[in-house]
Amino acid sequence: MSLGKRFPFIPRFGRLASGIGLALSLLAGSLAAPQAAQAEGQIRIAEQFGIVYLLLNVVRDQQLIEKHGKADGLDIKVDWQQLSGGAAINDALLSGAIDIAGAGIGPLLTVWDRTHGKQNVKGVASLGNFPYYLLSNNPKVKTIADFTEKDRIAVPAAGVGFQSRTLQ
Secondary structure (H helix, E strand, O other): OOHHHHOOOOOHHHHHHHHHHHHHHHHHOOOOOOOOOOOOOEEEEEEOOOHHHHHHHHHHHOOHHHHHHHHOOOOOEEEEEEOOOHHHHHHHHHHOOOOEEOOOHHHHHHHHHHHOOOOOOOOOOOOOOOOOOOOOOOOOOOOHHHOOOOOOOOOOOOOOOHHHHHHO
């Protein structure tokens, strides 16, 4: 039975945002940071810019983590940060500057590979699934296969981002 049939009084987007808030709350305990543990009830979350992070914007705007924590008798302080991309997110996560990160599959695979057996960073959920488009000012380029070694391709983060990983 779907959530909509079990909880018809909660709008669909509200259920989704609440679910994301709960996922973020659960994720807080699953990431190991190299620094000393933060004060109980404090969580540091980093996100990037873009429509993919709309769900995190709703969680922040509606203070869903704080509300769900309060309902369970916890006083949670949430520190939100916006970082420039996957590489910055990974650096912040590995340095212990943040506890939870909102990033794409490329940065997740990179940080998982580099921490496997050590810090064991894990991914929990997908925030969204958006199509990628190939844009070129060269009319001869119709697919990735049309690029040659003479072409230059711009990507958000070399070696880390999804676009870079796809081209590799």
